[in-house]
Structure formats: structure tokens, C-alpha cells
Amino acid sequence: MKNSLEHAYDPENFRAEGHKLVDFLADKLKQAMSGEHDFVLEWTEPDEAYAQLDTFLDNPNELFERTWQQCIRLHDPRFMGHQISPPLPIAALAGLFSDFVNNGMGIYEMGVAGTAMERFVVKTVARQIGFDEHADGVMTSGGSLGNLTALLAARSRKAKTDVWNVGTQEPLSVMVSDQAHYCIDRAVRMMGWGSEGVIMVPTEDFRMRTDLLEAKLKTARANGRDVIAVIGSACCTSTGTFDDLVEIGKFCERHDLWFHVDGAHGGASMFSKKYRHLVDGIETADSVVMDFHKLLMTPAVTTALLFRDGNAAYQSFSQQAHYLWNEAETPEWFNLAKRTFECTKTMMSLKVFSIIAKHGLDIFDENVTRLHDLAAEFAELIQTQPDLELATEPQTNIVCFRYVGDESNRIPLANLSEVNRRIRYVMMTAGRNYLVQTTLGDELWLRTTIANPFTSRKHFDDLFKELRSVATTILADVS
Numbered sequence: 001m002k003n004s005l006e007h008a009y010d011p012e013n014f015r016a017e018g019h020k021l022v023d024f025l026a027d028k029l030k031q032a033m034s035g036e037h038d039f040v041l042e043w044t045e046p047d048e049a050y051a052q053l054d055t056f057l058d059n060p061n062e063l064f065e066r067t068w069q070q071c072i073r074l075h076d077p078r079f080m081g082h083q084i085s086p087p088l089p090i091a092a093l094a095g096l097f098s099d100f101v102n103n104g105m106g107i108y109e110m111g112v113a114g115t116a117m118e119r120f121v122v123k124t125v126a127r128q129i130g131f132d133e134h135a136d137g138v139m140t141s142g143g144s145l146g147n148l149t150a151l152l153a154a155r156s157r158k159a160k161t162d163v164w165n166v167g168t169q170e171p172l173s174v175m176v177s178d179q180a181h182y183c184i185d186r187a188v189r190m191m192g193w194g195s196e197g198v199i200m201v202p203t204e205d206f207r208m209r210t211d212l213l214e215a216k217l218k219t220a221r222a223n224g225r226d227v228i229a230v231i232g233s234a235c236c237t238s239t240g241t242f243d244d245l246v247e248i249g250k251f252c253e254r255h256d257l258w259f260h261v262d263g264a265h266g267g268a269s270m271f272s273k274k275y276r277h278l279v280d281g282i283e284t285a286d287s288v289v290m291d292f293h294k295l296l297m298t299p300a301v302t303t304a305l306l307f308r309d310g311n312a313a314y315q316s317f318s319q320q321a322h323y324l325w326n327e328a329e330t331p332e333w334f335n336l337a338k339r340t341f342e343c344t345k346t347m348m349s350l351k352v353f354s355i356i357a358k359h360g361l362d363i364f365d366e367n368v369t370r371l372h373d374l375a376a377e378f379a380e381l382i383q384t385q386p387d388l389e390l391a392t393e394p395q396t397n398i399v400c401f402r403y404v405g406d407e408s409n410r411i412p413l414a415n416l417s418e419v420n421r422r423i424r425y426v427m428m429t430a431g432r433n434y435l436v437q438t439t440l441g442d443e444l445w446l447r448t449t450i451a452n453p454f455t456s457r458k459h460f461d462d463l464f465k466e467l468r469s470v471a472t473t474i475l476a477d478v479s
């Protein structure tokens with residue numbers, strides 16, 4: 001009889017369970033892609049999900065089957081909710097491999113393969129941006145952390161005082177559109193710059209009004225703020241609208257400000273020949289964040305953080321510039337933790353590298369282009385239906401719209417948010433289609449992200465059909 005640790009590590013058990021799990025997931029993938037099942041999400045109330053874990057513990061051999069029941073299914077073409085990709089099978093397998101070898105990546109010998117691959121991925125993204133050979137960067141755990149890390153480098157480069165050593169002396173600020181992701185505000189407050197640390201630039205059609213930048217800067221300076229950076233959203237999260245990166249770049253150049261592009265979502269457009277123009281100007285940025293898990297079929301979280309001047313990457317967590325370092329303390333590109341907040345980090349580079357190795361870089365173009373095209377088609381369909389209203393022309397794969405009632409029976413403006421909130425909740429808990437919601441101004445809108453390349457016209461029609469049927473029930477309830 002083996003003791004329990006020996007049993008737990010038993011290679012033959014691993015082999016048998018691994019084969020079983022891959023077979024199970026392959027069946028689920030087939031099912032999802034063929035649309036031969038009922039639900040994209042089998043809704044469970046939080047307390048119930050927690051209570052059910054007792055049955056999980058009593059049935060360890062059914063652990064993955066039971067867990068699957070409570071997982072939202074990204075490979076189902078009816079998944080049109082949040083900004084996350086159905087991962088490619090090869091990338092999911094890379095994830096398994098990475099979890100198994102558990103190479104910590106912080107220092108070189110703890111991740112030889114992963115470190116070389118990270119350099120490859122970073123250089124690939126740099127080329128795609130249009131940066132020259134001075135560019136460099138790292139991979140990090142999510143766009144939020146990437147944005148913070150970029151802003152720390154910006155602070156090192158642009159603040160007048162040595163904040164790293166003496167603490168914040170000056171009232172530092174960044175300028176960003178009022179549609180920016182909340183993580184920017186959070187990063188700024190974490191750095192101790194307070195609520196005034198973010199200067200909101202108003203938007204028009206969800207796009208930063210770059211014509212207001214000069215005036216905003218003047219006012220901020222008059223108020224004693226030391227503005228060090230402007231952040232362009234590429235794109236903003238709510239509607240997927242892109243800021244004018246060319247104009248922001250020129251403004252930053254003129255005023256010697258750091259230009260950061262939050263391309264967590266839409267930075268991926270750089271891989272699409274057809275949609276590359278959305279990020280025109282990105283090559284003038286000082287730093288760029290781009291998530292692989294949102295549009296590029298990579299498991300979460302996998303983020304690239306790029307610096308036009310690669311030396312800046314070494315300044316996020318130190319005031320010292322790498323060009324000042326002597327030989328005893330070289331930049332050492334291969335010791336990645338010098339440039340990341342993480343000490344131990346997952347081998348995320350393998351996930352991206354496996355996609356490029358197996359399918360070629362062009363698969364990113366194919367996916368991004370297809371998803372953008374699908375979103376445009378979806379938006380056009382919305383515009384032909386009088387009971388639906390499109391919030392704004394989509395630029396990426398994010399489409400916001402709402403149900404407004406048929407022409408003979410318009411829902412009063414004051415009730416629109418509540419009706420749409422209820423439509424969305426009923427649809428989510430029914431689990432046959434999945435979409436989300438967002439607030440634009442003070443109003444609640446339905447929000448979709450066309451994340452699955454196999455979503456098609458049929459799924460759009462099914463979504464509209466269910467939406468109308470739910471709306472009818474809700475409206476009958478109200479009256």
C-alpha cells in the first residue's frame with residue numbers, strides 16, 4: 001500500500017486522469033462548437049454554488065464534470081459577454097504544461113525556455129507596434145498591473161523628484177479620458193497621488209476630446225498639479241471606442257509628457273491588416289499595454305507591456321537608469337523580475353509562443369479581423385430593427401445597444417434602464433444567450449463582445465428573438 005504522497009504523485013494516475021480530462025474537454029469543445037447543448041451558462045445562485053461543494057467533495061472522481069456545470073462556456077458561439085477569448089486548444093495545453101513544470105520565471109534559471117520565449121513575444125509585439133530595436137518590455141499578469149507598471153516608469157522618468165527614494169513630494173497627475181478603464185484611477189491612487197491625480201478629459205462619442213488637452217493642462221498647472229503623462233485608451237472598455245493616438249502623441253511630444261497607450265483590449269488591432277488603422281499613432285507611445293487574453297485566443301491572464309525605449313522598463317521599480325549601471329549591475333534582460341511587480345510569475349509566454357509556433361502569427365490577424373467584421377454586421381442588424389437602438393458605431397468587437405420597445409409602444413426614457421437591466425438579468429439566468437450591461441452616462445445599456453469567431457448571423461437572430469420574448473414578458477409584468 002502506497003502512502004498518500006506517493007499516491008498523489010503517481011505518474012500512472014496522472015496519465016489516466018489526464019487522458020480522461022482531455023477527452024472530456026475535447027467532447028465539450030465539439031459540443032460547444034456544434035451548438036448541440038442547451039446552455040452557455042447554467043446559472044447557480046452564489047450560496048447554492050458554495051453549498052454544492054459538499055457534493056463535489058463526496059465525488060472526487062466527478063470533480064471536473066461538476067465544475068464544468070458551473071462554468072460559463074466561452075467556446076459556445078452564444079457567448080457574447082465580457083472581453084475574453086475562447087482559448088485555442090494549443091494555448092490551453094501550454095497552460096497545462098506551464099502549470100506542470102511550474103517554472104517561476106523570476107530569475108533566469110527558473111525559466112530558461114519561458115524567458116527566451118518571453119523575449120520573442122515581446123519583440124514580436126514591438127515590431128507589430130512599429131517600435132525600433134530600442135524597444136523592450138515584459139509580460140505581466142493582466143492589463144491592470146501592466147498599466148500600473150507603465151505609470152511607475154513614467155513617474156521615474158518624468159517626476160522632478162526622486163519619488164522612489166524620498167516618497168511623493170509633488171502633486172503628480174496624469175490626463176486620461178472620462179471613459180478610461182477604472183484601473184487607471186486605481187493605479188494613480190495607489191501611487192499616492194490622490195483623487196486629483198487623474199485629470200479627466202471629456203469625451204465626444206466616447207472618444208477623448210484632444211482639442212481640450214491644452215486647456216486642461218493649463219488649468220491643471222495653474223492648480224499646482226505636475227502633469228507627467230497622458231493615457232490614450234485603445235480602446236475604452238465600455239463601448240470599445242479608440243482615442244486619437246496620433247493627436248495625443250503630438251500633444252505629449254510638444255509638452256514633454258509621457259504617452260502611455262492602454263491597449264489592453266484594442267491594442268490587438270495591430271495584428272489586423274484591415275483594422276490596424278485604429279491604433280495609428282501607437283508607435284509614438286512611450287509605453288503600451290496589450291492583453292493577449294481579450295482578442296488573441298490566449299488563456300488569462302497574459303499581458304505584454306512594451307516600452308519604446310526599453311531602458312525605461314528597468315525604471316518601474318527603481319529610480320536608477322540602466323545606462324548608469326556598471327558592469328556589476330547590468331540590465332540583465334533575462335532576469336525578468338527586475339522589471340515586473342511579480343516575483344514568481346507564470347510561464348505565460350509559452351501560451352502565446354505555442355500559438356505562433358503551431359498556427360503562425362497570421363492567426364491573430366484572422367481572429368481580430370473576423371471578430372471586428374462580425375461586430376460590424378451585428379451593429380448593422382441592430383440598426384435595421386426599430387425596437388433596438390445602437391449606442392454608437394462599433395470600432396472593435398464591442399457593441400452596445402438597448403431595447404426601446406416597438407414603434408407603436410415605445411418605452412418611456414425614464415424606464416429604459418430598468419427594463420434593459422431586467423432583460424439582461426432574465427437572459428443571464430436563463431443561460432441560453434450571454435450578454436452583459438454597462439452604464440453610458442446615467443443610462444444602462446446592453447453590451448456584447450463578439451469574442452468567439454464562430455458566432456454567426458444565426459446566433460445574432462437567436463439572441464434578438466430571446467431578447468424580444470423576455471422583453472414582452474417584462475413589459476406585460478410592468479403594465
Ligand SMILES: *Cc1c(COP(=O)(O)O)cnc(C)c1O
Pocket residue numbers: 083141142143144145181183233234235236237262263264265266291301303
Ligand atoms: C480589460 C481592460 C483593462 C484591464 O485589463 P486586465 O487584463 O483585466 O487586468 C484595462 N484597460 C482596458 C482598456 C481594458 O479593456
